Amino acid sequence: MSHKLNLSCCTSALVELRSFLQLSLKTYGFSEVDRHQLILAVEEVCANLIIHSHACNPKELIHLEVKELKKKLSIEITDKGDAFNLLEYEVPDLKKVIEEKRKGGIGIFLVKKIMDEIEFESKNGKNTCRLIKNFPSAVEP
Amino acid sequence: MLQLERIKEGNKDILRLIGEVDASNSVLLDQSMQEILQQGATFLLIDGNQLGYISSAGLGVFMSYLDDFSEQGIRFAIFGLNDQVTEVFKILGLDRLIQIVPDKSTAITLGNEP
Numbered sequence: 001m002s003h004k005l006n007l008s009c010c011t012s013a014l015v016e017l018r019s020f021l022q023l024s025l026k027t028y029g030f031s032e033v034d035r036h037q038l039i040l041a042v043e044e045v046c047a048n049l050i051i052h053s054h055a056c057n058p059k060e061l062i063h064l065e066v067k068e069l070k071k072k073l074s075i076e077i078t079d080k081g082d083a084f085n086l087l088e089y090e091v092p093d094l095k096k097v098i099e100e101k102r103k104g105g106i107g108i109f110l111v112k113k114i115m116d117e118i119e120f121e122s123k124n125g126k127n128t129c130r131l132i133k134n135f136p137s138a139v140e141p
Numbered sequence: 142m143l144q145l146e147r148i149k150e151g152n153k154d155i156l157r158l159i160g161e162v163d164a165s166n167s168v169l170l171d172q173s174m175q176e177i178l179q180q181g182a183t184f185l186l187i188d189g190n191q192l193g194y195i196s197s198a199g200l201g202v203f204m205s206y207l208d209d210f211s212e213q214g215i216r217f218a219i220f221g222l223n224d225q226v227t228e229v230f231k232i233l234g235l236d237r238l239i240q241i242v243p244d245k246s247t248a249i250t251l252g253n254e255p
Contacts, residue, residue, distance in 0.1 A: 010165075011163070011164045011165035012165050014163045014164060014165055014196075015142070015161070015163070015165075018161070018194070032224075032225060033224060033225050033228050036194075036225035036226075036228070036229070037225075037228065037229070037232070039194075040194075040196060040229060043163065043196055044196060044197055047163070047164040047196065047198070050164075051164065094204075094233065094234060097201075097204060098204050098205075098207050098208060098238070099208060101205040101206075101208065101209075102201070102205065103167075103171070103198070103201040103202055103204075103205050104197070104198070104201055105201070106197045106200060106201055106204070106233060107196070107197035107198075109197075109233065110197055110229075110232060110233065113232050113233075114232065
């Protein structure tokens with residue numbers, strides 16, 4: 001079973017993203033704290049795309065698919081904007097962010113802390129970011 | 142949806158956050174903080190009892206004032222956060238940089254310390 005959402009590229013759509021994730025993540029056995037963090041990680045990636053790759057153009061869309069992949073939770077985020085490769089993004093030093101009074105730049109830090117694996121590919125103008133989280137009950141055989 | 146309420150209690154300014162802070166409304170939080178500080182606040186408390194969610198956009202607002210707080214000797218604390226939101230502050234290690242306390246009365250006693 002998979003859950004899909006087409007999200008309009010405006011920050012006011014983030015509330016819709018959260019309700020979608022709240023519902024679609026319910027069935028996988030994650031704790032409330034884990035679900036909250038998963039929602040946060042996905043929102044950080046989407047907010048980044050909306051603001052930086054799509055310049056908040058509500059006519060453009062980001063596609064999301066939540067599904068089980070190789071016994072893990074996969075949240076696939078695809079778009080056709082300027083590619084933003086999370087894996088190449090260098091996490092800033094927190095002290096520097098505070099000193100410089102920057103209000104952004106820590107979202108991807110959160111994503112990297114929360115997710116177990118992150119995959120990114122850009123092919124034929126289509127970018128796919130896959131956020132992967134191990135299921136809470138997953139025990140190595 | 143985010144609603145902000147300002148409450149003045151003696152030497153304390155309390156900013157109550159009701160709802161969710163994300164990239165669509167973090168600017169409102171920033172404006173309120175700025176206003177309160179411009180009016181000479183010396184002890185600012187964030188009431189997070191009704192805060193359901195905060196993303197990096199909101200955390201970034203708090204972080205951008207931390208230097209000002211220490212330079213200007215402004216006391217700052219956040220109280221009443223639920224477990225999920227508290228965990229988000231902890232992921233970034235902000236619980237070591239910001240006084241995060243369970244309730245208002247604990248937050249107020251911080252003001253009595255030298």
